[in-house]
Amino acid sequence: MRDLTFEVARGEFCAIVGPTGSGKSTTLNLIAGLERPSRGQVVVLGEVVTDGARGVGYMFQTDAIFPWKTVLQNVCTGPLYRGVPRHVAQRQAHEWISRVGLAGFEDRYPNQLSGGMRKRVALAQTLINEPAVLLMDEPFASLDVQTRTLMENELLELWSGSSASVVFVTHDLEEAIALADRVLVFTAAPATVKQSYRIALPRPRNVAEVRFDPRFTQLYERIWEDLRDEAVIAYERSLKAIRS
Amino acid sequence: MTKPSSHMSGPSRPSGPDVPPDEPLTDAEAAEEAHARRRHRLERFLQVAVFCAIVGAWELSAQTGLADPFFFGKPSGIAATIWRWATRGTPQGPLWQHVAVTLEETILAFGIGVLIGVVAGFALARNRTLATVLGPYVRMGNAIPRVILGSIFVIWLGLGMASKVALGVTLTFFVVFFNAFQGVREVDPNLTNNARILGAGPRQLSFDVMLPAALGWITSSLHTSFGFALVGAVVGEFIGATHGLGYLVAAAQGAFNANGVFAAMVILSVVALIADALVTWLERRLTPWRPAAMTQTF
Numbered sequence: 001m002r003d004l005t006f007e008v009a010r011g012e013f014c015a016i017v018g019p020t021g022s023g024k025s026t027t028l029n030l031i032a033g034l035e036r037p038s039r040g041q042v043v044v045l046g047e048v049v050t051d052g053a054r055g056v057g058y059m060f061q062t063d064a065i066f067p068w069k070t071v072l073q074n075v076c077t078g079p080l081y082r083g084v085p086r087h088v089a090q091r092q093a094h095e096w097i098s099r100v101g102l103a104g105f106e107d108r109y110p111n112q113l114s115g116g117m118r119k120r121v122a123l124a125q126t127l128i129n130e131p132a133v134l135l136m137d138e139p140f141a142s143l144d145v146q147t148r149t150l151m152e153n154e155l156l157e158l159w160s161g162s163s164a165s166v167v168f169v170t171h172d173l174e175e176a177i178a179l180a181d182r183v184l185v186f187t188a189a190p191a192t193v194k195q196s197y198r199i200a201l202p203r204p205r206n207v208a209e210v211r212f213d214p215r216f217t218q219l220y221e222r223i224w225e226d227l228r229d230e231a232v233i234a235y236e237r238s239l240k241a242i243r244s
Numbered sequence: 245m246t247k248p249s250s251h252m253s254g255p256s257r258p259s260g261p262d263v264p265p266d267e268p269l270t271d272a273e274a275a276e277e278a279h280a281r282r283r284h285r286l287e288r289f290l291q292v293a294v295f296c297a298i299v300g301a302w303e304l305s306a307q308t309g310l311a312d313p314f315f316f317g318k319p320s321g322i323a324a325t326i327w328r329w330a331t332r333g334t335p336q337g338p339l340w341q342h343v344a345v346t347l348e349e350t351i352l353a354f355g356i357g358v359l360i361g362v363v364a365g366f367a368l369a370r371n372r373t374l375a376t377v378l379g380p381y382v383r384m385g386n387a388i389p390r391v392i393l394g395s396i397f398v399i400w401l402g403l404g405m406a407s408k409v410a411l412g413v414t415l416t417f418f419v420v421f422f423n424a425f426q427g428v429r430e431v432d433p434n435l436t437n438n439a440r441i442l443g444a445g446p447r448q449l450s451f452d453v454m455l456p457a458a459l460g461w462i463t464s465s466l467h468t469s470f471g472f473a474l475v476g477a478v479v480g481e482f483i484g485a486t487h488g489l490g491y492l493v494a495a496a497q498g499a500f501n502a503n504g505v506f507a508a509m510v511i512l513s514v515v516a517l518i519a520d521a522l523v524t525w526l527e528r529r530l531t532p533w534r535p536a537a538m539t540q541t542f
């Protein structure tokens with residue numbers, strides 16, 4: 001990664017697309033303070049991030065909910081870590097569990113749930129902390145297409161009820177355009193921002209329907225051209241690496 | 245080192261409250277179920293048949309003089325010995341007393357060994373300096389043939405229970421230690437990262453994330469370590485004791501009583517099997533989030 005500079009405004013939904021290995025996940029880890037930049041700095045809510053940013057929520061690509069906790073205990077985790085009394089945390093957790101559509105499953109363990117339900121648990125677990133910045137690293141990549149569309153719509157609805165900024169990493173351009181206010185295209189490594197596109201599609205959006213909007217198609221073609229060039233570069237590099 | 249079965253994967257059955265109640269089975273399903281039952285019965289029958297064949301062959305060769313019962317014992321003699329010990333007591337006192345002593349030593353050694361093992365494994369896994377400094381000594385300690393220590397412990401601690409417990413602890417400790425250490429080291433970094441983002445401090449990270457995550461490794465070492473605790477107790481009794489199943493074996497051996505040695509062995513096996521079932525139960529209690537099929541043994 002080199003010369004990577006971008007800003008995300010308050011309440012903005014920003015999607016990042018880029019070829020494989022261009023440092024999209026690393027970018028999120030830097031914002032979250034899980035990794036430190038070798039040079040430069042990350043500023044979240046006016047504070048330079050040193051060790052663990054405050055006010056940040058993070059949904060990981062793979063399941064990161066705790067397999068030994070029930071749904072309720074999983075969703076409670078954040079508030080309890082932050083010193084909220086147990087009964088308050090549980091009341092909040094119940095609220096969030098029903099908001100993500102899991103009411104009745106409070107006592108289940110993650111291995112008793114489907115992939116989509118586990119994502120819902122992760123979503124509730126993250127949102128209960130009311131993060132000002134929500135980082136998402138291909139959170140729905142492992143889901144089937146129908147479940148994924150459902151989850152995307154639900155995410156948009158939950159987000160519209162909050163004032164959180166979202167940084168959403170994906171390699172699916174359609175998903176990026178359907179969800180975001182702005183799409184950043186990363187170059188192949190070393191990553192910089194190649195181009196930033198404003199997505200002026202009206203809200204509230206329905207992810208399943210917005211894809212048929214002619215403006216969507218236009219945007220898709222323009223961004224795809226950028227993205228394809230970078231993907232080709234990344235691919236050729238990986239071929240070279242395998243050959244040598 | 246024993247590896248825990250993965251508890252992240254596995255198909256999730258739709259068992260929510262919105263699943264319709266059992267519908268009547270179709271013919272094909274009923275036939276399949278009957279087939280499964282038949283196969284299950286056959287397997288059980290074969291299990292018993294294997295036992296009968298081995299014991300029968302042994303008894304037969306002892307009866308016909310093919311194997312000298314003085315050296316090899318015979319199943320009927322072993323059964324008679326167990327019955328005599330159970331009803332009229334052993335030459336060294338009532339049977340239950342010996343069983344109780346061995347069990348007490350085993351459980352004490354198991355408990356202490358597991359406790360020290362988990363604490364030490366956890367501490368070394370969480371503290372790099374500690375691991376670097378103490379690591380070689382732990383490996384050295386593990387390399388000592390522990391059974392030899394039995395003699396030292398008898399000299400230090402006498403013929404009583406303490407020497408057997410000490411031997412059992414030295415055997416149990418290392419199994420649990422290495423598993424706890426490995427378990428904490430292999431905690432999915434996704435889980436710790438998630439916990440950190442959610443606001444966990446170092447203490448919460450240790451006890452709310454690392455420990456439960458390592459519990460899979462730790463519980464899967466419990467079977468092995470309980471076996472080692474039992475070995476420690478019996479070997480200790482063998483070396484020098486006044487009570488216990490190992491002492492019974494030693495006494496029977498001294499009297500050239502092959503049936504007696506086998507009888508003590510059978511009792512020991514039964515005790516071990518029951519204890520193993522209890523450990524399985526404990527394992528389920530400790531890790532209720534793991535699907536039952538994955539902790540099931542045959």
